[in-house]
Structure formats: structure tokens, C-alpha cells
Amino acid sequence: xxxxxxxxxxxxxxxxxxxxxxxxxxxxxxxxxxxESGRSAPGRAMVVRLAESLExxxxxxxxxxxxxxxxPAYPQTSLDDTRLAPVMTALTHILNGHMxxxxxxxxxxxxxxxxxxxxxxxxxxxxxxxxxxxxxAYRIALHPKGMAPRIxxxxxxxxxxxxRLHQESVRNPDPxxxxxxxxxxxxxxxxxxxxxxxxxxxxxxxxxxxxxxxVTTFATAVDIxxxxxxxxxxxxxxxxxxxxxxxxxxxxxxx
Numbered sequence: 001x002x003x004x005x006x007x008x009x010x011x012x013x014x015x016x017x018x019x020x021x022x023x024x025x026x027x028x029x030x031x032x033x034x035x036e037s038g039r040s041a042p043g044r045a046m047v048v049r050l051a052e053s054l055e056x057x058x059x060x061x062x063x064x065x066x067x068x069x070x071x072p073a074y075p076q077t078s079l080d081d082t083r084l085a086p087v088m089t090a091l092t093h094i095l096n097g098h099m100x101x102x103x104x105x106x107x108x109x110x111x112x113x114x115x116x117x118x119x120x121x122x123x124x125x126x127x128x129x130x131x132x133x134x135x136x137a138y139r140i141a142l143h144p145k146g147m148a149p150r151i152x153x154x155x156x157x158x159x160x161x162x163x164r165l166h167q168e169s170v171r172n173p174d175p176x177x178x179x180x181x182x183x184x185x186x187x188x189x190x191x192x193x194x195x196x197x198x199x200x201x202x203x204x205x206x207x208x209x210x211x212x213x214x215v216t217t218f219a220t221a222v223d224i225x226x227x228x229x230x231x232x233x234x235x236x237x238x239x240x241x242x243x244x245x246x247x248x249x250x251x252x253x254x255x
Contacts, residue, residue: 001067002038002067003038003041003042003064003068003069004035004036004037004038006063006067010054010060010064011032011054013170013171014055014171016054018032018033018036019032021050021053021054024053025049025052025053026049027046027049035050041068042068044065044068044070047064047065047068047070048061048065048073050064051064051065056172057172057224057227057228058074058221058222058223058227058228059074059076059224059228061073061074062074062224074222074223074224074227075222075223075224076223076224076225077223077224077225077226078225079113084225087226088114091105091113091114091229091231092114094216094231095114095115095116095231096116096117098116098118098233099117099118099250100245100246100250101118101233101235101236101245102115102116102118102119102121102122102211102233102234103115103118103119103231103232103234104116104137104231104232105229105230105232106229106230106232107229108174108177108228109136109176109177109180110136110137110138111134111135111136111137112134112135112136112137113229117250117251118248121209121245121248122140122147122206122234123140123146123147124150125147125149125150126145126146126147127143127146129145130143130145130146137232138161138165138180139183139184141158141161142158142161142162142184142187143187144187150206151204151205152207153202153205154189155188155189157202157203157204158184158187159188160202161184162184165177165180165181166181169181203237208241208244209241209244210236210237210238210240210241211234211235211236211237211241212234212235212236213232213233213235214232214233214235215230215232215233216230216231216232216233217229217230
């Protein structure tokens with residue numbers, strides 16, 4: 001795909017007009033139109049501004065730069081690289097600080113990078129093959145041999161998990177993400193949900209536990225690996241769940 005087509009496709013996918021993109025990027029609608037028709041070749045700085053204005057993930061910003069004939073601007077560092085040691089240390093502190101409630105760190109595809117000592121509460125009866133590395137949080141949650149049989153409100157909760165993945169795959173297309181979303185769809189029961197199944201937050205009803213989740217990302221990351229990490233923390237949705245989790249004899253936190 002050439003730059004003109006790539007820019008037009010990304011702008012259209014975000015339902016942004018040429019005028020809106022122009023205002024955000026500090027240029028004119030005419031210039032955006034010329035770039036999308038191939039009549040104008042932007043400089044590197046303009047491509048970076050366009051990518052930022054479209055709020056593209058860092059991975060896609062690099063791809064847009066490549067289509068325009070420029071080298072990628074954002075590095076992708078391996079998690080075992082010593083340069084990322086401070087980041088991994090910080091994540092470990094956050095995971096330990098969330099005890100006694102479960103928390104995990106996942107990558108773009110839901111593969112679990114790290115977890116705290118409370119995580120086993122979620123996976124007590126999960127089939128061993130699903131726990132082989134790399135463990136995938138989405139597959140563990142929705143697979144029939146995963147957490148699914150223990151989730152009391154599986155149909156409603158799972159639908160929100162898959163919907164979030166579908167939204168991400170539409171907004172930022174990725175073959176692997178699309179394949180994963182298709183796989184997870186097959187695990188969902190084919191039933192219509194009632195109109196009142198929504199609340200301010202759909203809890204995970206896991207046995208006697210009721211948990212809500214929050215997702216944290218590195219907002220200012222300029223490395224692809226770090227930018228794609230998500231810390232998902234499970235919080236008690238009621239006092240009974242909080243008391244139950246606090247009553248466990250947890251192992252000492254890792255450092």
C-alpha cells in the first residue's frame with residue numbers, strides 16, 4: 001500500500017474528516033487532500049504529525065513512515081533487554097502493591113508477561129495446556145477448559161471481552177489480533193442477552209468472588225514494546241470478595 005492509500009485508510013477508519021485531520025496536524029484540508037490523492041509528498045515531520053493526530057499506535061506510526069519512504073521513528077525493544085529493566089521493576093512493584101487482589105501484565109495480544117501472587121485464584125481449575133507459556137489471558141478466560149465453567153455470568157462478561165478485542169482489531173487492524181478475536185467468538189454461547197445486562201461495570205462472577213477490572217497503560221511510551229503493555233488489575237466488587245481475598249495466606253511478593 002502506498003502512502004496516499006495508507007493515510008486515507010487510517011483517516012477513514014477513525015471516521016475523521018480531512019478538515020479535522022488538517023486542523024489537528026496544523027495544515028490545510030487542501031494539503032491533506034493532495035497527500036491522499038498522491039499529488040503531494042509529505043516530509044518526515046508532517047508524516048509524524050499526521051500519525052500523532054490520527055492517534056495511531058506506535059507500531060502503525062512506523063508503518064506509515066515506511067510507506068512514505070522514511071525510516072521508522074519508534075524502537076521496539078525486547079522485554080529481556082537490560083534497557084527495559086527499570087520498566088519491568090516498576091511493573092513488579094505495581095503488581096506486588098495490588099496484593100491481595102489479582103493483577104497481570106499482558107501484551108497487545110493478551111499474552112501474559114507478568115502477574116502477581118494472587119493470580120492463581122483466577123486459574124485454579126484451568127487445564128494445564130492453557131497454562132503453557134506464553135499464557136494468553138483471553139484464551140484462559142474464555143476457553144471451555146479455562147475459567148469459563150466457573151464464571152457465573154459468562155455470556156455477558158465474555159461478550160464484553162470479545163467486543164473490546166473486535167473494536168481494537170477494527171481500529172488498528174492486525175491479522176493475529178483478528179484471528180484471536182475469531183477464535184474467542186467461537187467460545188461464546190449463542191444466546192441473546194437481555195437489555196438490562198449492562199451496568200456501570202460488568203463484574204467477573206468467579207465462584208463466590210465478584211471482581212471488576214481496570215486497565216493501565218504507559219501513556220508517554222515511545223517504545224513499541226512498552227506502549228503495547230497493559231496492566232489489568234482485578235478489584236473486589238463487594239465487601240465479601242475483598243474479605244475473602246484478604247483472608248488467603250499469600251506467599252511473599254517477588255522482587
